Amino acid sequence: MFAAEYPSSIVPASETKGEFHFQCVWSDSLTDVSPTTSVLSTLACGLLTLFLSTVLWRRYYESCRDSSSNLPLPRGSFGYPLVGETIHFIVEGMTQFVKNRRRKEGINKTHLLGSPMVTVDSDQRIQQLVSKEPHALVSSLPTSTRVIFGENGISVVTGKEHASMKKSMKQAFTPVRLSDYLPIVQKCIRRHIVSWIEENTGNKLLGFKVCEKLVCDLILETVVGCGRDQDPDGKVRDAFVVCNENLFCVPLAIPGTAFYKVKQARQVVVDFVKKHLATADSSSKDFVTILDVLLAHQRKPEGTSLANGKDEGQDDVLDRSDQLSDIQLIDNAVSLMIAGLDTVTSSFCSILSLLGKHPDKLAALRQELESQDLLNNDLDDDLTYELIQSLPYVQAINKEVLRFFPPVGGLLRVSKKTLEFEDFQIPANWRVQYSVRGVHEVTKAFDDKQEFLPERWLDPKLEERLRTEFPCGYAPFGIGSRACLGKDLALLEMSVFVIEVARLTDWSLLNPNAKQVFLPIEKPFDNLPMTVSKRK
Numbered sequence: 001m002f003a004a005e006y007p008s009s010i011v012p013a014s015e016t017k018g019e020f021h022f023q024c025v026w027s028d029s030l031t032d033v034s035p036t037t038s039v040l041s042t043l044a045c046g047l048l049t050l051f052l053s054t055v056l057w058r059r060y061y062e063s064c065r066d067s068s069s070n071l072p073l074p075r076g077s078f079g080y081p082l083v084g085e086t087i088h089f090i091v092e093g094m095t096q097f098v099k100n101r102r103r104k105e106g107i108n109k110t111h112l113l114g115s116p117m118v119t120v121d122s123d124q125r126i127q128q129l130v131s132k133e134p135h136a137l138v139s140s141l142p143t144s145t146r147v148i149f150g151e152n153g154i155s156v157v158t159g160k161e162h163a164s165m166k167k168s169m170k171q172a173f174t175p176v177r178l179s180d181y182l183p184i185v186q187k188c189i190r191r192h193i194v195s196w197i198e199e200n201t202g203n204k205l206l207g208f209k210v211c212e213k214l215v216c217d218l219i220l221e222t223v224v225g226c227g228r229d230q231d232p233d234g235k236v237r238d239a240f241v242v243c244n245e246n247l248f249c250v251p252l253a254i255p256g257t258a259f260y261k262v263k264q265a266r267q268v269v270v271d272f273v274k275k276h277l278a279t280a281d282s283s284s285k286d287f288v289t290i291l292d293v294l295l296a297h298q299r300k301p302e303g304t305s306l307a308n309g310k311d312e313g314q315d316d317v318l319d320r321s322d323q324l325s326d327i328q329l330i331d332n333a334v335s336l337m338i339a340g341l342d343t344v345t346s347s348f349c350s351i352l353s354l355l356g357k358h359p360d361k362l363a364a365l366r367q368e369l370e371s372q373d374l375l376n377n378d379l380d381d382d383l384t385y386e387l388i389q390s391l392p393y394v395q396a397i398n399k400e401v402l403r404f405f406p407p408v409g410g411l412l413r414v415s416k417k418t419l420e421f422e423d424f425q426i427p428a429n430w431r432v433q434y435s436v437r438g439v440h441e442v443t444k445a446f447d448d449k450q451e452f453l454p455e456r457w458l459d460p461k462l463e464e465r466l467r468t469e470f471p472c473g474y475a476p477f478g479i480g481s482r483a484c485l486g487k488d489l490a491l492l493e494m495s496v497f498v499i500e501v502a503r504l505t506d507w508s509l510l511n512p513n514a515k516q517v518f519l520p521i522e523k524p525f526d527n528l529p530m531t532v533s534k535r536k
């Protein structure tokens with residue numbers, strides 16, 4: 001009956017009771033409406049609803065400013081109801097998102113992933129904010145990341161507990177300890193690079209993936225002393241990669257979800273660390289691991305030497321007032337392993353990418369190695385901590401790689417109370433993101449920011465300017481009380497990688513102009529396809 005009166009396109013496919021009723025009401029009142037008009041009016045209604053709800057959404061968040069302060073909120077947009085600017089963020093990617101909203105004030109307000117947020121990419125403003133940590137601004141990690149790191153680990157705990165834990169753990173990263181880890185680091189890096197050549201000469205490798213495998217071994221060996229023989233089927237290594245790949249996932253522990261898998265993988269790593277802890281005192285290995293240092297701090301009488309018999313030196317005398325409990329030790333071992341995997345992998349991959357694209361810089365590096373008789377002297381234990389510190393071009397490459405492609409592009413905080421600048425306020429409980437990548441792009445600390453110029457770091461005036469004028473102008477390892485605990489170990493590992501890759505191999509990039517992606521870590525979107533061969 002209705003099919004005769006209305007175009008077929010607007011007749012319901014199934015005439016259930018409800019749909020039929022709706023059709024009758026409509027037919028009585030809109031008999032002359034054409035399909036185009038009805039589509040347009042539906043669209044107009046939708047747009048009007050969106051417009052009104054957007055106005056209300058934005059008004060609501062504007063009204064959340066702290067009225068006890070006269071200062072306005074920063075400029076920017078809260079986006080659209082419920083989603084805020086999350087869809088823009090996903091489509092544009094984090095870096096472009098920040099870039100597209102860059103303001104001369106260096107601060108922008110938005111609404112992301114369910115919370116109001118400000119993104120900050122001015123080094124002066126970040127400096128002001130950092131001075132308010134850790135009381136008015138605290139670290140804020142997503143739930144999945146907190147669960148993986150462990151609630152008792154250094155990345156998650158706050159306040160006094162964090163300060164005392166950091167003090168205690170720093171003892172595992174002194175120059176004496178770094179010298180202890182160096183032989184393991186060099187052997188592991190060489191073993192992997194040699195295997196790239198032996199197993200893959202002329203074949204395509206994915207630079208990011210082979211570096212990930214390398215760093216996975218490196219971290220397990222340096223943190224817990226786990227050699228291949230202790231993980232023959234690679235179960236621990238696999239679990240470790242699963243944790244890393246799912247650092248940011250929806251925290252829903254239902255079988256089949258990423259979070260469920262991650263919790264199981266974490267348990268494998270935790271069980272492994274526990275097993276190691278139970279046997280650590282009786283183990284007869286002749287090298288020192290990070291966990292050994294933390295354990296020595298926890299258990300051994302003051303002054304006891306570690307496994308290799310090296311003296312700990314005056315600076316390392318153990319202060320026992322801030323000992324770690326067993327559960328803290330376990331969560332911290334896991335935290336160190338996770339914090340050091342993707343970050344170091346990204347930096348190794350960027351070394352391959354940037355030196356691959358700049359053969360003149362690689363030639364300058366080889367010249368420095370040659371001048372120290374290191375280029376052809378490729379023994380797997382010829383590097384010392386002091387020798388590495390005496391290679392300025394190697395250090396310059398590390399610093400420039402981390403400036404050009406900072407592995408961690410942004411640092412997340414949450415305001416505990418209203419924060420006031422001279423011109424804006426940030427209300428309490430807002431998220432704050434320091435954009436490290438943004439700062440590196442806009443700071444006045446560097447000239448020719450778009451150029452890869454390791455040489456800039458050979459000028460001592462640059463370090464001086466960063467210290468005095470731009471303390472937040474260069475922040476690949478973060479800033480303030482939350483700055484990276486593993487910074488010196490990471491730089492040591494990068495140095496060894498730079499030296500070994502330059503003296504052992506020749507490599508060619510197959511897609512040197514691939515776009516970079518930034519989440520969860522900075523890398524080329526295609527994982528850096530390349531070929532390697534023995535250096536001629």
Ligand code: HEM
Binds near residue numbers: 166336407478484
């Ligand atoms: C190139 C390599 C690395 C980069 C770029 C890097 C970067 C960072 C950054 C930016 C932070 C600060 C996060 C924040 O403020 O919220 C951080 C924290 C941290 N990093 Fe690293 N990291 C690297 C390697 C490592 C390694 C190798 C380890 C351990 C062996 C490590 C352990 C940690 C820990 C434990 C923290 C937390 C510190 C705290 O909360 O006080 N990192 N790292």
